[in-house]
Amino acid sequence: MFNQSLIPLLPDLASYILVVNEGSFTAAAKKLGVTPSALSKTITRLENALSTKLFQRTTRQLVITQAGQKVYDQSVLMINAAQQALDVSQSDHTEPSGSLTIAAPEAFLFSVLQPLIGPFLKRYPEIQLKVRALDGDIDLLKHGIDAAFKLTDRPDENLVLKELGPTNLVLCASPEYLTKNGEPTLPQDLQAHDCLYLAETERDNVWDFFKEDEYHSITVSGRYAVNHSQMRLNGVKQGLGIGIFHDFVIQEALLQGSVKPVLQDWTIKSNYHGTVALQYAQSKYMPARLRVFIDYMSRELAGLVKANPA
Structure with a gap:
């Protein structure tokens, strides 16, 4: 049976979802076009209606409570159902x-x-x-x-x-770099080369190589690390070392000859492979x-x- 007392809560629940997603009252209020204090009063009103605390509020951060997480999960289902109703109405x-x-x-x-x-x-x-x-x-x-x-x-x-x-990872370097420093023939040879890597996590400079039943996990090093593929590719083109890229990133560079693949008979694997x-x-x-x-x-x-x- 439909409970009409729920109707006033629906906009407040939608506002609550936005606060959780944005992580702050200020960011959510900006998207809603209201002041942070007005949005804070909305959430307080919702907490009173639900008789539960949704956030632990401090001067530095907003932490969702265990009960608040449950309310959020159910509220998301509500919004998704509303979106589906809108989609059905527009299907014609x-x-x-x-x-x-x-x-x-x-x-x-x-x-x-x-x-x-x-x-x-x-x-x-x-x-x-x-x-x-x-x-x-x-x-x-x-x-x-x-x-x-x-x-x-x-x-x-x-x-x-x-x-x-499929998407494959390709190891490559500039022709100038390979002429000056030599071309690696085995994964272990990379330890004597400058290598460019992501530097996002502690394991980004550990490269895993596979060929049939052979496996090598190589820790590489280099003077330049950046988590932006185009900047890393530019570094390789400039002869700063050897880098790993997705095939779609270096397709044009390979065709132009500004980079050359190395260790082509080995498969490289990572989280994005x-x-x-x-x-x-x-x-x-x-x-x-x-x-x-x-x-x-x-x-x-x-x-x-x-x-x-x-």
Whole structure:
């Protein structure tokens, strides 16, 4: 039986979701177009209505309580149901429309997706596209993301998976560097070379090599480390050392001859090795805007991924 007393709580619950997602009253209030004090009063009103404390508030941080997490999880389901109702109401529209938020690793976004976004938006003028550069595991519901591209051999089992093709890691250096320093013939040889790596985690300078039943885990070093693929590639082109890149990042550089692959008979593996995967939440009613985006990118990327030379 429908409880009419819940109706006044619905906008407050939606505001609560935004506070959790943004991590602060100030950021959430800015998106809602209200003052932080007004939003704080909204959350206090919600806490009183629910007879539970949603946050532990300090001067420096906002920490969600255990009860607050449960309320958040249920509130997200409510918002998703509302979104599905909106999608159903728009399903009869001939032209896909509305806002679509996608995420992708920065290197893939810059090298592969960027040239496809303009044509997509021209083809579907009623769609508003929001793009976020995000690496690693992504909580689609928490971040309000409709679909995410991932480079992985371990896709999220809780999401729908559409595999677009393989992505390989390629070790390369400039011809000038190899002429001056010699070309490695074994993974162990890299320990005598300058290597460029990500420097995001403690293990980013540990490179794993496989060939048939042989395996080597090599700790490399170098004077330059950066977690931006284009900056790292520019460093390799300038002769600063040997670097690892996804095939789609260095495709043009390989064709131009500004870099050369090394240790080609070895397979390199990392957290971002495996499949180009497009993942999204399971839904009985998929919005037309998401369906056309998936179809468009699947069709365009199938050819691009297979065309990579590595």
